Structure formats: C-alpha cells, structure tokens
Amino acid sequence: MGELKLMKGNEALAEAAIRCGADAYFGYPITPQSEVIEYLSEQNPYERTGMVVLQSSSPGVCLKQEGLAYIAGAEVPCVFADVVRGGPGLGTIQPSQADYFQNTKGGGNGDYRNIVLAPASVQEMADFVPLGFELAFKYRMAVCILSDGAIGQMMEKVVLPEQKARLTEEEIKAKYPWALTGRKRGTQHRVITSLDLDSARMEEHNRHLQRKYDEVTKNEVRYEMIDCDDAEYVFVAYGSSARIAQKSVQLGRAAGLKVGLLRPITLWPYPTQAIRNLIDKGVKGFLSVELSCGQMIEDVLLACNGRAKAEHFGRVGGIIHTPEEVLEAMKKQIIGE
Amino acid sequence: MAEITLQDIIQPENLVYEKSKLLTEKPFHYCPGCGHGTVHRIIAEVLEELGVDDRTIGVSPVGCAVMAYDYFDVDFVEAAHGRAPACATGIKRVWPDKVVFSYQGDGDLAAIGTCETIHTCNRGENITMIFVNNGIYGMTGGQMAPTTLVGMKTATTPYGRMPQWPDGTPNNGFPLQITQLLAQLPGTRYVTRQAVFSAAAVRNCKKAIKKAFQNQIENKNGVNFVEIVSNCNSNWKMSAVDANKWLQDNMLPVYPLGDLKDNFELIKK
Numbered sequence: 001m002g003e004l005k006l007m008k009g010n011e012a013l014a015e016a017a018i019r020c021g022a023d024a025y026f027g028y029p030i031t032p033q034s035e036v037i038e039y040l041s042e043q044n045p046y047e048r049t050g051m052v053v054l055q056s057s058s059p060g061v062c063l064k065q066e067g068l069a070y071i072a073g074a075e076v077p078c079v080f081a082d083v084v085r086g087g088p089g090l091g092t093i094q095p096s097q098a099d100y101f102q103n104t105k106g107g108g109n110g111d112y113r114n115i116v117l118a119p120a121s122v123q124e125m126a127d128f129v130p131l132g133f134e135l136a137f138k139y140r141m142a143v144c145i146l147s148d149g150a151i152g153q154m155m156e157k158v159v160l161p162e163q164k165a166r167l168t169e170e171e172i173k174a175k176y177p178w179a180l181t182g183r184k185r186g187t188q189h190r191v192i193t194s195l196d197l198d199s200a201r202m203e204e205h206n207r208h209l210q211r212k213y214d215e216v217t218k219n220e221v222r223y224e225m226i227d228c229d230d231a232e233y234v235f236v237a238y239g240s241s242a243r244i245a246q247k248s249v250q251l252g253r254a255a256g257l258k259v260g261l262l263r264p265i266t267l268w269p270y271p272t273q274a275i276r277n278l279i280d281k282g283v284k285g286f287l288s289v290e291l292s293c294g295q296m297i298e299d300v301l302l303a304c305n306g307r308a309k310a311e312h313f314g315r316v317g318g319i320i321h322t323p324e325e326v327l328e329a330m331k332k333q334i335i336g337e
Numbered sequence: 338m339a340e341i342t343l344q345d346i347i348q349p350e351n352l353v354y355e356k357s358k359l360l361t362e363k364p365f366h367y368c369p370g371c372g373h374g375t376v377h378r379i380i381a382e383v384l385e386e387l388g389v390d391d392r393t394i395g396v397s398p399v400g401c402a403v404m405a406y407d408y409f410d411v412d413f414v415e416a417a418h419g420r421a422p423a424c425a426t427g428i429k430r431v432w433p434d435k436v437v438f439s440y441q442g443d444g445d446l447a448a449i450g451t452c453e454t455i456h457t458c459n460r461g462e463n464i465t466m467i468f469v470n471n472g473i474y475g476m477t478g479g480q481m482a483p484t485t486l487v488g489m490k491t492a493t494t495p496y497g498r499m500p501q502w503p504d505g506t507p508n509n510g511f512p513l514q515i516t517q518l519l520a521q522l523p524g525t526r527y528v529t530r531q532a533v534f535s536a537a538a539v540r541n542c543k544k545a546i547k548k549a550f551q552n553q554i555e556n557k558n559g560v561n562f563v564e565i566v567s568n569c570n571s572n573w574k575m576s577a578v579d580a581n582k583w584l585q586d587n588m589l590p591v592y593p594l595g596d597l598k599d600n601f602e603l604i605k606k
Contacts, residue, residue, distance in 0.1 A: 066420075181432070189413065195404070
C-alpha cells in the first residue's frame with residue numbers, strides 16, 4: 001500500500017503526476033486550479049524523475065482546444081486536467097460542470113474524441129493520473145481529467161501511487177517507435193503531423209481514428225452503481241454532483257423511495273449501455289444532476305431513446321445543489337406526486 | 338586526340354557540389370524562384386556537416402513551409418500556426434541532448450505566433466530558430482503580414498500598406514521589427530539577419546545558420562535566431578529575378594543584413 005496523506009484534490013493530482021514519471025509540465029495559473037502549478041514548481045519534478053502534463057481551468061482550457069485538435073490528428077498521447085469553474089467567458093471562480101460539452105463533444109476542430117475521466121474524490125484525482133497516462137499511451141490520444149473547483153479545492157485522505165522511474169531513451173525507443181528521438185541512420189525519418197492534403201489518405205486517417213474510438217468505446221467505459229439493484233428511479237451524476245446525489249439516494253431510501261445512483265466515471269466513452277440495462281431491469285426514470293444548465297442530460301436522453309423518462313436538474317453560477325433539493329427535483333420532475 | 342565525353346567528366350574526382358544527403362527525393366512544392374528551397378538546402382548541408390542528423394528534431398510551421406518535414410531526412414513535428422517555438426521548447430526541455438530547430442515564416446512567427454516567439458526568446462531556450470521573412474502571407478495568396486513594407490500592395494492592402502489614415506487615425510500599422518525586438522531580450526544569444534538572393538548572400542547565410550546550430554550543439558545557452566529576408570515572387574507578382582532586385586532595393590533598407598547580437602552582446606552600428 002502507498003503512502004496515506006491529507007491533501008487537496010489539486011495537490012493530489014500534481015503529486016500523482018510526478019509519481020507517474022512526469023518531468024515536464026506546462027500549465028497556466030487560473031483559479032481554482034492554481035495549486036497544481038504551484039505544487040509542481042515547489043516539488044521540482046525534473047529532479048525526481050518523459051511524460052508531459054497540461055493543466056488549466058475553463059477559460060484556459062478554451063485556449064488549449066487548438067492543441068487538443070492537433071494532438072488528436074497527430075495521435076500524440078497527452079493527459080490534461082480541467083478543474084472547471086463557472087462560465088461563459090470569465091464567468092466565476094466557483095465550481096461548475098458547465099464544460100461537459102467542451103470536453104466530451106470537442107471544442108477543437110474536426111472529428112475527434114478525447115477520453116474524459118471524472119473524479120469524484122481526492123483519491124480519484126490521484127488515481128486517474130496513472131490511469132490517464134496508461135490510456136493516453138495505449139490509444140495515443142488525449143485524456144482529460146475533468147473535475148471542478150469543489151473536487152480540486154477540497155481536502156481528503158488519499159493513498160498516493162508509488163514513484164515510477166523515468167523511462168530511459170532506449171526503453172522509449174522500444175516501447176514507442178513513433179516517438180521522435182532523432183532519426184536512426186539508415187532508417188526512415190518520422191513525422192508527427194495532423195496534415196495530409198491527399199483526400200483519400202485523409203479519409204482513411206479519419207476512418208482509422210474512428211475505429212480507434214470504437215475500440216475505446218468497447219473497452220474503456222467505466223461507471224459506478226449505487227443502490228441500483230432494485231431501483232425504480234436513478235440519479236445520473238458525475239464528479240461533485242455524484243457526491244451530493246449519493247446523499248440524496250440515502251435520504252430517498254430513508255423515505256422509502258426506490259432510488260439509486262449511476263455515476264459515470266468515463267464521460268466519453270459514455271456508459272450508454274449501463275443506462276439501457278437499467279431500463280431493461282425496470283428503471284422508469286432518470287434525473288441528470290449537473291452543475292450546469294443541462295449538458296450531460298443529452299447523453300442520458302440518447303441512452304434512454306424514449307424508453308424511459310429523463311430530465312435535468314442543476315444549479316449554476318457557482319451555487320452547489322443540496323442533497324435535499326436534488327431529491328425534491330427527483331420527486332417533482334421524475335416520480336411525480 | 339580522343340573526344341572527351343560527358344561520362345569522362347562525371348567522375349568522383351571532378352565533383353564540386355552535390356545535393357545534401359539530408360534532403361529527400363521529394364520535389365519541392367515551392368514556387369520557382371522562392372527562397373525556401375535555398376534555405377532548406379543550407380539547413381540540410383549544415384546538419385550534415387555537423388553530423389547531428391540522428392539527433393535532430395525539426396518543427397515546421399503553418400504556411401508555405403508547412404510540409405518542410407517532407408524534404409528533410411530528419412525527425413519532424415508539424416506545429417499549430419505560430420506555435421513552433423512553444424513546440425520546440427517542449428521537445429528541448431524533455432530531450433536536452435537533441436538538436437531542435439523551428440522553421441517559420443513571417444505570418445507564423447511575427448503575427449499569430451508573436452507570443453510564443455517572444456516568450457521562447459525571453460526564456461532563452463537552447464534552440465535554433467529559422468525565420469524566413471518575405472513580408473507577405475505566401476500560402477494563403479498574398480495578404481498583408483505585420484512585416485509588409487509601407488506602401489506595399491497585397492491582397493488585403495490593394496492600395497498599398499498605409500500605417501495610418503491621412504488624419505493620423507490607425508490603419509494597417511507599421512512593419513514589425515520583430516528581429517530587433519528579439520535582439521533586445523536577454524534570452525537571445527545570437528541574432529542575425531541574412532538573405533539568399535545572391536551567391537555571396539547564400540554563403541554568409543550558411544555561415545550564420547551553421548553558427549546558430551553550433552552554439553546549440555555546444556550547449557551554449559540562449560536562443561540562436563536567424564532571420565532570412567526572402568522573396569515571394571508569386572505574390573509580389575514579379576519574376577524571380579525582378580523580385581530579388583526589388584528585395585535589395587526595398588526590403589533591405591527596412592531589414593538591413595548582418596548580425597544584430599552575438600554572444601548576448603548587441604552589435605552597435
């Protein structure tokens with residue numbers, strides 16, 4: 001077992017990145033995630049450990065969309081963290097989940113996807129860093145760790161991963177032959193680019209990316225179910241909203257309501273089949289609980305495909321919903337009284 | 338007396354010049370008369386002479402040279418528009434023993450990438466930056482760049498670049514002296530302005546580019562920055578010969594050739 005510490009979510013993410021072997025780090029201080037850049041600067045990761053971390057919060061992540069589209073096109077592994085604050089524009093520094101669309105549906109140009117992991121605790125802020133690197137290198141694509149100001153700022157107990165050694169150049173050459181390390185004499189030079197003006201090749205490149213995304217969808221869907229075995233009504237919530245909805249489930253169960261929680265851990269690929277399975281098992285309705293005006297609800301509705309009722313409930317502008325009002329919304333909007 | 342045939346002449350002992358082995362067989366897509374081909378050739382020769390082809394990583398821009406990676410037989414990344422110095426920074430920081438260079442035009446380096454250019458130079462990254470300045474957006478069809486000369490006609494300044502309206506209100510602004518600006522930053526070690534319009538200019542340019550790589554290879558800190566004042570005969574709408582003449586008469590007075598900074602010391606003229 002690793003080391004047990006009391007840490008902020010942002011610090012846990014930064015420490016986990018160092019322990020994964022990250023020795024280069026590019027970030028921009030934006031509230032509420034500035035601790036990440038501060039922590040990494042203090043710890044001098046280059047002295048302790050070739051992976052690269054990018055990190056920012058909502059307005060900064062807008063600026064990263066250009067690079068993410070290039071990363072997708074050029075098939076370069078990348079882990080980036082978005083500690084979401086309220087928008088649009090400069091919005092507010094308070095927690096929000098209003099960047100669901102930006103991170104799950106794109107933001108940059110072109111037909112591309114990023115894997116999106118949604119931590120709901122400080123422990124998961126740490127755990128999803130090694131998982132993120134593993135997926136990013138396995139599929140050669142960007143992985144987003146999508147949290148929010150609440151998860152980033154709160155302190156909890158966390159078990160940190162073991163320190164990994166930095167890969168040597170020889171190990172990198174053997175494991176990742178596409179990585180640019182200087183062209184070996186007598187071999188073909190390598191190019192990392194997202195550009196190809198030959199339409200036939202570009203179409204095939206896009207088809208190749210889609211096949212890869214299909215593979216990710218098949219293998220990497222992650223979610224958690226709480227009290228869903230006999231549930232008739234299910235909250236669907238991720239990240240900080242899932243923590244609140246978990247309490248709403250307890251309150252509902254105490255009041256005799258058969259409610260449960262489906263917590264998507266991957267927001268892309270989305271646990272569409274898990275929702276369909278719940279409908280098959282008799283769930284009549286879903287309430288998508290998000291700190292937004294209704295974004296993830298679109299994926300819930302697609303999964304339901306008209307077979308069960310689904311609505312959105314959420315507070316915005318930096319206000320965090322209470323477990324009581326979430327349960328009330330379930331009663332009013334889905335169960336009906 | 339036996340007649341001397343071409344075959345008799347084409348012998349190894351008579352060889353005075355050959356194409357660099359670090360240029361691929363792919364034909365250049367550049368317009369005939371454009372300076373990019375010459376600059377590519379110089380870089381390839383320098384890398385070959387320095388024997389660093391197996392540890393060189395180039396970063397190509399967006400613009401006419403976007404596909405530079407097809408012509409150099411070294412590893413290459415194609416960066417987003419203007420971001421080549423940022424990309425080169427990342428590579429050099431993770432691989433300090435690699436030889437890293439960026440290759441950009443004026444639209445890329447001095448317009449959309451100004452932020453990356455200035456901060457890379459200000460941080461003093463140990464890289465080589467090649468900047469080909471022809472005063473115009475070439476690939477997109479000849480629009481005004483920040484480096485466009487006053488009065489110069491382009492697709493977006495059809496009446497000539499006018500920095501201000503006659504009443505003094507702002508209009509197209511002034512030619513951006515990005516190279517002078519970078520020379521002022523403490524992070525730049527070697528800043529020079531060269532050209533490739535004549536054999537003499539090409540020889541000087543090659544010396545400068547070689548020095549810009551040698552400094553990096555010798556782990557001398559600081560950015561090595563080489564501007565090459567070049568032509569865009571297609572978008573200047575001139576023959577290649579006329580464009581080179583026009584360059585000397587009009588570009589060089591605004592962008593004079595020579596070293597601006599060496600060994601972190603500004604060169605006073």
